Amino acid sequence: MLLEVENLNVYYGAIHALQGVSFHVEEGEIVTLIGANGAGKSTTLRTISGLLRSRTGHIKFKGQDISMMPADQIVRLGISHVPEGRKIFAPLTVKENLLMGAYTRKDPNEIERSMQRVFASFPRLKERLNQLGGTLSGGEQQMLATGRGLMSRPTLLMMDEPSMGLSPILVEEIFNIIKDINSQGTSILLVEQNAQMALSISHRAYVLETGRIVLSGSAKEIAENPRVKEAYLGV
Incomplete structure (x- = not known):
């Protein structure tokens, strides 16, 4: 179980x-x-x-x-938790938000692979990589919060x-x-x-x-x- x-x-x-x-x-x-x-x-x-x-x-x-x-x-x-209300870091870029999700990981190559997997699920995040999180639409912020949650490679x-x-x-x-x-x-x-x-x-x-x-x-x-x-x- x-x-x-x-x-x-x-x-x-x-x-x-x-x-x-x-x-x-x-x-x-x-x-x-x-x-x-x-x-x-x-x-x-x-x-x-x-x-x-x-x-x-x-x-x-x-x-x-x-x-x-x-x-x-x-x-x-x-275990990764995508909280209610998204709770993204508004002053940080999309990329910086995603990297915050990988803070427990050390291997830069593995982190990059995880980021590419996130982009495969959320192509819009790749398009907005250097945009500030706070300027995204509600749907894009939810995608970012979910992508951030996936960056720790959760089971x-x-x-x-x-x-x-x-x-x-x-x-x-x-x-x-x-x-x-x-x-x-x-x-x-x-x-x-x-x-x-x-x-x-x-x-x-x-x-x-x-x-x-x-x-x-x-x-x-x-x-x-x-x-x-x-x-x-x-x-």
Whole structure:
């Protein structure tokens, strides 16, 4: 098993944000966490990537317990986090943003190869290599944030709301790229408000409500669940 999350309990002060959350991601999968705003989806990703600490529970990656590891060490092990709101470095160029994603790596030839792989997925970034990140469109910034996440050569790419604020055409493009990244061997843990699109490309899914997982199953089962249809798919 690639990622195993067991009984996570996370607090913000007195607020019990994650309540006994358990799930897993197998190698080669796209797994989606869906839920309303405030359900705990982003908190889950931030805890896995070492930005938050759980009070109880364990996170195992490739069988190794990473629950108390610092965030930079977790990146070195092979987990990359593309945060909500993109969080690119606006004053830096596209190239400099991408190189920031490779800060844990040392071999310049390998870094260059990774950059070329990013350009194969995102040709627009190559065209804008020396442009400042802050001057890119929303869609291009999402591509840059994803490309930056890929520069650490992750085994598991965690993506938080990649379609947020994008036009329908760009949403489709981003999801096609996510499928393509996955087909090249990167497992993906996806947090996404656009449940319909997320479920259409995922293998499995979990539904989070107020810090608890209330449903799990194949993406098809979740998409056909009457409760999910009503709450998240607008059916």
